Amino acid sequence: MPNNRFFSLAALSLGICFSHSALAGADSAAVNLARAAELAAIRAKHEQTEREVAAIMRARQEEIRRERGGSRPKASAAGETTAPPAPPVERWSYEGETGPLRWGKINPAWAKCHSGNRQSPIDIREGIQVELETINFDYRPASYNVVNNGYTVQVNFGAGNRISLTGRTYELLQFHFHHPAEETVGGRGFPMVAHLVHKDAEGRLAVVALLVESGNPNPVVQAVWNNLPLEQNEPLVPITALDMSQILPERREYYTYMGSLTTPPCSEGVLWIVMKEPIKLSPQQIAIFARLYPMNARPVQATAGRLIKESQ
């Protein structure tokens, strides 16, 4: 995946690595000191990553300027400098000029959004019913931060939450939401979905999708909503831990297929695991997200003969 670097930089810039157990038993002053030091370290790491991302962006813009044949902004006869060429569009959206149908054309690095044939989301249907391996969810209370990044609300984790299947172990990096759900099942839509993004040591991605139904309030999601940052792209670091084992549905049957990221750069080779049993959020909890993001779902993509497997 050519944009893996962007992805991992983004994840890194938001990642945090508190260790709760290391702090247990210490007196509160020591805890405060340790936490302040950790926060300073996170801030420094975040700033360094921001600088790295900015450098990559500048290099890319320079490359595009060269490709267009322009070099530097030219001085006019009057000696004034003309406006520099417009930077390439890095912004995408869910409608209009920068909407999903245009993603692949906006930026050469996002070509897969247009040309890929292993894209997500899909309408899940005609899966072959087989005995699928049980996914081992090794989730535990962990420190987290919440970011409203302008595309979704995202919760980032440090190390500690893992899943394992097919002999591989994937670490939970982050989860985020879409409204409505991006994937459909036999044509049926859902009001929301949570995507839990995991990565293994070789950089392979596995996304667990939790479809959402309206019902009782969800305590994990409530903790996230309670900690929604007031400003975009400014992570909020709650004091409490989040226990992702509490968000999973009771039944562990799932659908699985190979797909892609559902946002630019639409990189393929992503293992998708869609849990069959939806989780529940209250109508109020769904309304809170819908108010922030009335529509942040990519339309379903062609299955193109892909195999879908499902638990019996």
Ligand SMILES: [Zn+2]
């Ligand atoms: Zn997603």
